[in-house]
Amino acid sequence: MAYELYYWPMIQGRGEFVRLVLEEAGAHYVDVARGPDGMAAMMRLMEQAEHPPFAPPFLKDGDVIIGQTAAILLYLGARHHLAPRDxxxxxxxxxxxxxxxxxxxxxxxxxxxxxxxxxxxxxxxxxxxxxxxxxxxxxxxxxxxxxxxxxxxxxxxxxxxxxxxxxxxxxxxxxxxxxxxxxxxxxxxxxxxxxxxxxxxxxxxxxxxxxxxxxxxxxxxxxxxxxxxxxxxxxx
Amino acid sequence: MAYELYYWPMIQGRGEFVRLVLEEAGAHYVDVARGPDGMAAMMRLMEQAEHPPFAPPFLKDGDVIIGQTAAILLYLGARHHLAPRDxxxxxxxxxxxxxxxxxxxxxxxxxxxxxxxxxxxxxxxxxxxxxxxxxxxxxxxxxxxxxxxxxxxxxxxxxxxxxxxxxxxxxxxxxxxxxxxxxxxxxxxxxxxxxxxxxxxxxxxxxxxxxxxxxxxxxxxxxxxxxxxxxxxxxx
CATH class of the missing domain: 1.20.1050.10 (Glutathione S-transferase Yfyf (Class Pi); Chain A, domain 2)
Structure with missing residues (x-):
């Protein structure tokens, strides 16, 4: 299943740190808020998720939602060999x-x-x-x-x-x-x-x-x- | 061996988030910069460590030095049952x-x-x-x-x-x-x-x-x- 990245659609901003990792990893992802109804989906998750992100960017991987750029990279780095294992x-x-x-x-x-x-x-x-x-x-x-x-x-x-x-x-x-x-x-x-x-x-x-x-x-x-x-x- | 906490000696600042975890855990620690020659020791580590912290606070646990408050708490939380295991x-x-x-x-x-x-x-x-x-x-x-x-x-x-x-x-x-x-x-x-x-x-x-x-x-x-x-x- 593809990752879903949620971030403001008109800027690189903090979302860009996540995009670069996903691109280097060759991972499948959807930049949700840049697609149709994407902003509405982003706002809905921020309001309704059990673990609501304080602000974009956040990443959805199946049932897991992760906010805060550094935490997202901690998660992705381990999964895509872009961080040490020890x-x-x-x-x-x-x-x-x-x-x-x-x-x-x-x-x-x-x-x-x-x-x-x-x-x-x-x-x-x-x-x-x-x-x-x-x-x-x-x-x-x-x-x-x-x-x-x-x-x-x-x-x-x-x-x-x-x-x-x-x-x-x-x-x-x-x-x-x-x-x-x-x-x-x-x-x-x-x-x-x-x-x-x-x-x-x-x-x-x-x-x-x-x-x-x-x-x-x-x-x-x-x-x-x-x-x-x-x-x-x-x-x- | 006791943890060594390094932080500016006259303020709570960001060091306080680490102190609270160490205190709640009942961990042995030395608040190094508040002791004799502590500031000099702190400056020396910031200049000479292989993993130099950008700024205090940082924690020394044996050979491991960890900077950035959130990273220190990530480390201590796992060790002292102050974070979920999953x-x-x-x-x-x-x-x-x-x-x-x-x-x-x-x-x-x-x-x-x-x-x-x-x-x-x-x-x-x-x-x-x-x-x-x-x-x-x-x-x-x-x-x-x-x-x-x-x-x-x-x-x-x-x-x-x-x-x-x-x-x-x-x-x-x-x-x-x-x-x-x-x-x-x-x-x-x-x-x-x-x-x-x-x-x-x-x-x-x-x-x-x-x-x-x-x-x-x-x-x-x-x-x-x-x-x-x-x-x-x-x-x-």
């Missing part, structure tokens, strides 16, 4: 994913520092201040952490965990994609100081299934409704 | 914890909407706007979600998951504690609409080990350096 390695992989989640939340808050219920236009001044701190302090700090993990990986610096691809390599790829879209100037500088991160990003983009996916209509283009938004006034 | 139940518990983590991050950002590297005094205006959105929209939305989970729990509304205490009950207790400290007026209203959440908070506080812990010097009082800060101008 418990300590699995936990370390999840720890990296949770740190990526923190970075994604901070990236979102650069354009919504005052609140998700207000428009960007109503918080532009605050956004400018927050984005400056994010560019100058947070991006370099996070990238240095990923660079250090790659450098210290006893199995080589081609992957974050162990000798082969895991879901956090895919997630780091997506974060670099998103930050490079939103903050092209800042990211060009930051990636210069994180060559292993840049190389991993390039290697993931060249994987056959990922390359095919990125060219397909299944990949929604970045836009200014998503998490990563290109507002030139926030870059620098 | 995989689907374990994942559901973790999903709730990740949603609690999101709420904690939003609570933090009420006083630091522009950035963690600036003082509160330098972002008071932005904080006032963000706190208003948080009080009026976010707190009620999150509490309604927890209330709904309690109401729908087939094993009864005394716990979030299954028929007995899990780590997310402890975490929800702590979030209610913290929000009630930071936003006493807003929380009094919000808890009136979430009677099951209020009852769970009360029941956790009365558990013998938790009650003993809360009275002990191991419990650091809330203060204005932590995540939950009482700034009267942000409540209302």
């Amino acid at each position: 418990p300590a390695g699995g936990l370390w992989t999840q720890q990296i994913q949770l740190t990526l989640s923190d970075l994604v939340a901070e990236a979102h808050d650069t354009h919504h520092p005052v609140g998700v219920n207000l428009y960007y236009e109503d918080q532009k001044g605050e956004a400018r201040r927050r984005a400056e701190d994010f560019r100058k302090s947070r991006i370099p700090k996070f990238l240095a952490w990923f660079e250090g993990i790659l450098a210290r990986n006893p199995a080589g610096d081609g992957h974050l965990v162990g000798p082969s691809l895991t879901y956090v390599d895919l997630s780091l790829f997506q974060v670099v994609e998103g930050l490079s879209y939103a903050f092209p100037k800042a990211m060009e500088r930051a990636l210069g100081d994180a060559p292993r991160v840049a190389a991993l990003h390039k290697a993931v983009a060249e994987r056959p299934r990922i390359r095919a996916y990125l060219k397909s209509s299944r990949r929604i283009p970045f836009n200014e409704d998503g998490i990563f938004r290109r507002y030139p006034e926030l870059d620098g | 995989p689907a139940g374990g994942l559901w518990t973790q999903q709730i914890q990740l949603t609690l983590s999101d709420l904690v991050a939003e609570a933090h950002d009420t006083h630091h909407p522009v950035g963690v590297n600036l003082y509160y005094e330098d972002q008071k205006g932005e904080a006032r706007r963000r706190a208003e959105d948080f009080r009026k929209s976010r707190i009620p939305k999150f509490l309604a979600w927890f209330e709904g989970i309690l109401a729908r729990n087939p094993a009864g509304d005394g716990h979030l998951v299954g028929p007995s205490l899990t780590y997310v009950d402890l975490s929800l207790f702590q979030v209610v504690e913290g929000l009630s400290y930071a936003f006493p007026k807003a929380m009094e209203r919000a808890l009136g609409d979430a009677p099951r959440v209020a009852a769970l908070h009360k029941a956790v506080a009365e558990r013998p080990r938790i009650r003993a812990y809360l009275k002990s010097s191991r419990r650091i009082p809330f203060n204005e350096d932590g995540i939950f800060r009482r700034y009267p101008e942000l409540d209302g």
